Amino acid sequence: MTRRELLAMIGTVAGSAASYGAMTSLGLAAQSTYDGPIRLEGDPKGTSVLILGAGLAGMVAALELRNAGYKVKVLEYNDRAGGRNWSLRGGDVYTELGGATQKCEFDAGLYLNPGPWRIPYNHYGILDYCRRLGVTLEPFMQLNHNAYLHSTQAFGGKPQRYREIAADWAGQVAELLSKLTQQNRLDELVSEEDQEKLLASLQSWGALDRNYRYVPGRESSSRRGYKKQPGGGLSARPEFSTDIIGLSQILQSGLWRALSAASSLSHQNAIFQPVGGMGMIGEAFGRELDGLIEYKAKVVRIRQDSRRVTVTCVDAQTGQNPRSASADYCLCTIPLSILSQIEVNVNPKMQAAINAVPYWPSVKIGLQFKRRFWEQDEHIHGGITYTDLPIRNISYPSTDYYKPGKGVLLGAYIGGPDSYEFTAMTPEERIRKAVEYGAMIHPQYKTEFENGISVCWHRVPWTLGCAGGWTEESRAQHYDNLCQIDNRFLVAGEHASYIPAWQEGAVTSALDAVTRLHKKVHNS
Amino acid sequence: MNKICGPALALLMLASGAAPAAGEAPQGEKIYATVCQACHMAGGVGATGAGSYPALANNPRLAAKQYPLMLVINGSRAMPGFARMLSAEQIADVVNYVRTHFGNGYTDTVTPAEVRALLPQAKTGE
Numbered sequence: 001m002t003r004r005e006l007l008a009m010i011g012t013v014a015g016s017a018a019s020y021g022a023m024t025s026l027g028l029a030a031q032s033t034y035d036g037p038i039r040l041e042g043d044p045k046g047t048s049v050l051i052l053g054a055g056l057a058g059m060v061a062a063l064e065l066r067n068a069g070y071k072v073k074v075l076e077y078n079d080r081a082g083g084r085n086w087s088l089r090g091g092d093v094y095t096e097l098g099g100a101t102q103k104c105e106f107d108a109g110l111y112l113n114p115g116p117w118r119i120p121y122n123h124y125g126i127l128d129y130c131r132r133l134g135v136t137l138e139p140f141m142q143l144n145h146n147a148y149l150h151s152t153q154a155f156g157g158k159p160q161r162y163r164e165i166a167a168d169w170a171g172q173v174a175e176l177l178s179k180l181t182q183q184n185r186l187d188e189l190v191s192e193e194d195q196e197k198l199l200a201s202l203q204s205w206g207a208l209d210r211n212y213r214y215v216p217g218r219e220s221s222s223r224r225g226y227k228k229q230p231g232g233g234l235s236a237r238p239e240f241s242t243d244i245i246g247l248s249q250i251l252q253s254g255l256w257r258a259l260s261a262a263s264s265l266s267h268q269n270a271i272f273q274p275v276g277g278m279g280m281i282g283e284a285f286g287r288e289l290d291g292l293i294e295y296k297a298k299v300v301r302i303r304q305d306s307r308r309v310t311v312t313c314v315d316a317q318t319g320q321n322p323r324s325a326s327a328d329y330c331l332c333t334i335p336l337s338i339l340s341q342i343e344v345n346v347n348p349k350m351q352a353a354i355n356a357v358p359y360w361p362s363v364k365i366g367l368q369f370k371r372r373f374w375e376q377d378e379h380i381h382g383g384i385t386y387t388d389l390p391i392r393n394i395s396y397p398s399t400d401y402y403k404p405g406k407g408v409l410l411g412a413y414i415g416g417p418d419s420y421e422f423t424a425m426t427p428e429e430r431i432r433k434a435v436e437y438g439a440m441i442h443p444q445y446k447t448e449f450e451n452g453i454s455v456c457w458h459r460v461p462w463t464l465g466c467a468g469g470w471t472e473e474s475r476a477q478h479y480d481n482l483c484q485i486d487n488r489f490l491v492a493g494e495h496a497s498y499i500p501a502w503q504e505g506a507v508t509s510a511l512d513a514v515t516r517l518h519k520k521v522h523n524s
Numbered sequence: 525m526n527k528i529c530g531p532a533l534a535l536l537m538l539a540s541g542a543a544p545a546a547g548e549a550p551q552g553e554k555i556y557a558t559v560c561q562a563c564h565m566a567g568g569v570g571a572t573g574a575g576s577y578p579a580l581a582n583n584p585r586l587a588a589k590q591y592p593l594m595l596v597i598n599g600s601r602a603m604p605g606f607a608r609m610l611s612a613e614q615i616a617d618v619v620n621y622v623r624t625h626f627g628n629g630y631t632d633t634v635t636p637a638e639v640r641a642l643l644p645q646a647k648t649g650e
Contacts, residue, residue, distance in 0.1 A: 077574045097563075097571035298574055316574070337602030338575035358604035361562065417609055423562035458563050461573025464602050 032504050034125035037132070038511050040068035040518045047521050050075070050311055050325055052302075053333035054293050055083025057493040057506040059285040060129065061331050061514050062292060068518065073325060074293040077316050077462045081293060082282020083333075084115035084463065085503060088366065088453055089277065096459035102427050105368065105451040109400070110408040111277040112366030114455035115466070116503050117395075117410075118142065121270040123504035125511065126281070130274065133284040140273040141398040143262035144383020150441050151388045154253030159385065159441050164245060165255050167207060167223035171214030172247040174206020182212070216242045258386035266502065273398060281503075294325075302330060302344040304488045329521075331513060333493040333506075335359070337464040346486045353482035356474050357495060359458070359465020361419040365391070365434045367411035367452040373444040374409070375402060389437040390418040411438050411452065423456035430454040468495030483513075485520060552621025555614050559606070560622070568626035575602070581626035589634050592619050597642050612639040 049065050051058045054076035066072045088094060090106040104112075118140040119126055130137055145166065148159035180186050181195050181202075190198055203212055207219040214220055221227075221240040228239035250256055261267065274280040286293065298319070301312040309330035315321045332339060337359040346354070374380040374396050382398035391412035400407075411434040414422055422430050431452040439445035457466035470479070483496050492513040497505030557566075563577045564570055570579030586592050596615050599605035606615065616634045623630040 097573050097577065098565050099571075334574075340601040341575045355601045357602075358599045359602045360604075417559075420562045421558040424558055424560075424566075456562070459571075461571075464563070464573075464575050464577070469604060 032122055032124045033508055038064060038515060040064060042522045044069045044521055048327035049329045049331055050309060050327035051331045052299055053083060054081045055333055055506060056085050056503050057333040057510040059289055060507050060510040061492060062289050064514050072292055075297040075299060075313055076293055076295050077298050079295045081286025082279055085278055085282035086115050087111040087113050087277030087279030097461050098459060100427050102453050104453045106408055107406045110368060110406065112364065112408060112453060113278040114364050116278055117273065119272045120266045122265060125507035126503045130281060133288060135280050135284050136275040137272040138275050138399060140271045141382025142267050142271045144380060147380050147383040148385040148441060149255040149258050150385060151253055151255055154255065157440065160255060164224045165250060166259055168245045169250050169256055169259065171206040171220055174202040174208055175212060175214045178202045178208060178212035216240050216244060220244060261386065299334060299342060302342060304345060309488045329488045329517060332491050335463045336468055336495050346489055349481040350484065350486050353478035356478045357468040357470060360467050360469045361415065361423060362457045362466035363412060363414040363419045363422045364410060365412040365430060365452055365454040366408050367434060368406055368408045368450045369448040370406055370450055371448060372407040373448055377444065385441060387441060389440065390414060391434055391437045394438060394441060423458050427454050467501035470500060485516060490517060551614065552617035555618040556621055560618065580622050583628065586623050586628050587630055589623060589632060592622060593634055607643050612636040612643065615639045
């Protein structure tokens with residue numbers, strides 16, 4: 001038994017959907033509760049707040065509290081602002097837990113977003129901070145009909161265009177429903193007047209011909225593509241596509257699983273990314289809060305009494321030079337994976353909540369190629385190819401289309417059992433495997449690959465995982481206890497939100513926390 | 525249908541094929557190298573950053589087999605539970621592996637039946 005087979009087996013034990021599960025569960029996010037910039041009105045009476053963590057939650061809180069007149073200081077483990085809002089660019093050096101160090105060798109202008117990489121239109125909070133901080137946004141190509149769906153178990157392992165699978169699946173489902181309608185088999189479910197409209201809508205949705213059939217012709221070719229595209233001049237006569245893929249073959253292939261990937265509220269159009277990398281947001285916050293953030297400070301103890309909160313920290317690299325900072329209140333955005341290991345005197349219910357949340361695995365790998373072959377050879381401009389290979393996703397850059405020179409792909413975005421296997425490898429092994437798997441979809445990998453970098457979130461020294469893994473049960477039992485103000489201490493972050501793993505969760509959590517804190521200060 | 529049959533089939537295959545073929549590493553070692561090692565590192569040495577992954581090497585807390593067993597099944601704090609990802613046989617194998625390697629010499633073993641008795645009920649209903 002090979003390691004690959006072993007992991008495949010684990011995936012099967014966990015249920016066929018489990019490998020996708022961790023990833024798609026990130027997409028269950030609700031619409032944002034953000035309602036415009038908050039107003040913390042009234043005198044904060046000289047109150048000081050110590051904020052732990054300079055990720056988005058901590059910096060949103062710091063910015064708003066500072067603007068409201070609070071005395072604010074932020075302690076941050078890293079030597080940069082942003083936390084999981086992060087881009088790796090050429091020259092950056094990243095050392096993971098265990099000591100493996102990678103130097104990013106990307107050319108100028110190319111980057112990998114190891115953490116968040118897209119912002120849906122309905123995440124109003126983070127988008128408004130982009131506006132306020134002057135971070136330029138551009139469209140993120142979530143859905144590209146010309147990217148691939150790929151299964152090692154179907155079509156002889158040959159990748160299929162999303163366009164063809166989507167059109168043929170919808171067309172044949174629409175034809176089926178049309179037949180049932182015309183055979184009066186939906187009479188008990190659909191009224192006579194609705195049936196007429198239903199047929200018309202199925203014809204429109206499924207690209208059916210005038211007889212409600214999905215067959216080779218103008219309608220189906222306008223969706224799945226032509227055998228020969230219409231053009232201009234004498235040689236321009238179009239030829240319709242004749243190789244519709246049968247419904248059974250599509251169903252058995254499993255490729256339909258990825259058809260809904262861009263349907264959830266948090267993946268629908270429009271969806272954005274900052275120009276130059278997601279890290280532009282954290283960097284802009286860092287500049288805005290210049291002088292308020294102490295970097296390379298590792299928090300080791302949080303102690304509150306009836307009057308103050310005192311936080312002890314040491315140098316992040318050496319563990320030396322213990323020192324303390326104190327304030328009237330402490331807003332802690334440290335991930336629960338870390339906070340659960342830090343001595344803090346909070347009430348038992350809050351401590352139980354801090355201890356109740358495991359952290360998800362996730363892996364991202366960026367690969368640099370000598371040329372943008374996906375555009376030049378395959379006409380794929382942005383978007384995502386989905387595969388059952390352990391790399392799960394190949395995502396093409398949503399920027400700089402047709403630019404000559406090199407390009408960086410997201411060569412793997414992995415959750416679930418496979419991400420443990422990749423995390424357990426050395427960085428060199430991960431890149432080698434990502435290139436080996438990717439070459440099964442794009443043979444150009446073999447000649448065009450140059451270098452790569454990987455981030456496995458369980459090995460990130462300052463998070464020990466990608467995001468808080470709440471379940472319905474743990475949330476029911478612990479969530480409210482986590483979010484309460486305990487005397488002079490409260491938490492914020494994606495882990496204190498109903499939008500886990502999304503930046504909007506961090507932003508709205510921080511705004512909710514500072515609003516409640518301000519009310520408490522004002523009423524005290 | 526696949527979703528319902530998959531786990532049961534895989535468990536059957538495991539039950540009949542649990543013994544490694546000649547020349548193959550035992551299953552416990554493979555599970556460690558592809559799952560546990562992600563955080564606890566090669567050799568079980570653990571790691572420390574802003575927080576820590578405890579070392580499993582030379583760890584006296586592994587003396588009572590229930591302790592690692594409960595951790596693997598249910599998780600603890602940041603550590604996820606693996607009851608839904610690994611089979612009872614795999615959990616038993618990896619716990620036995622860790623308790624007999626990396627400087628640990630605890631030879632009393634965990635059986636799959638003992639694991640099953642501790643698994644959350646939801647496991648069978650998946």
